[in-house]
Amino acid sequence: GAGVSQSPSNKVTEKGKDVELRCDPISGHTALYWYRQSLGQGLEFLIYFQGNSAPDKSGLPSDRFSAERTGGSVSTLTIQRTQQEDSAVYLCASSGGEQNYEQYFGPGTRLTVT
């Protein structure tokens, strides 16, 4: 079956522009997570959805970051007025299948802010 997909795979944007990153979780997975990973670093948690609600937004680094999830499926992460320090790989994961603790990760979106 299809795994987690993310788009775009790569995004280059100018400082100050807004970007939208998309995540399509595995069908039927109720939980969805966004992480980001800077070069050579571990993953940094951003936000967690259970269904359409976001019980944990504690990782969002600033109010320029927001995320939504509609229909309990697709999620978008929006970064407004991008800064160079936003450059990273943004990873999405979903869970909630039979082994409901296991998170399945997408390939990520590499964001470069110039």
Add this chain to the structure above:
Amino acid sequence: LAKTTQPISMDSYEGQEVNITCSHNNIATNDYITWYQQFPSQGPRFIIQGYKTKVTNEVASLFIPADRKSSTLSLPRVSLSDTAVYYCLVGDNTDKLIFGTGTRLQVFP
């Protein structure tokens, strides 16, 4: 969420057994120990999870002592393709995963 400590890097040679130990002194009663593997330019992939004693699957074994304050991921007879970053995580399966910097394993021919 319990904090984990693991070595930054390890080197090995093909065919050897690799053991990566993770410390989690503040593990809670409801917490499980989970290991993920990440190859360059890919998202992490679940390897194994355990609560106590020993768990084995087709990829690895996980050894957890009685006090559960540490755990050891054992990779038998590693190959070049096992070169990756390995993350140890502790949590109760209902919350977000807290990834540290992981252990970068380099396997040499």
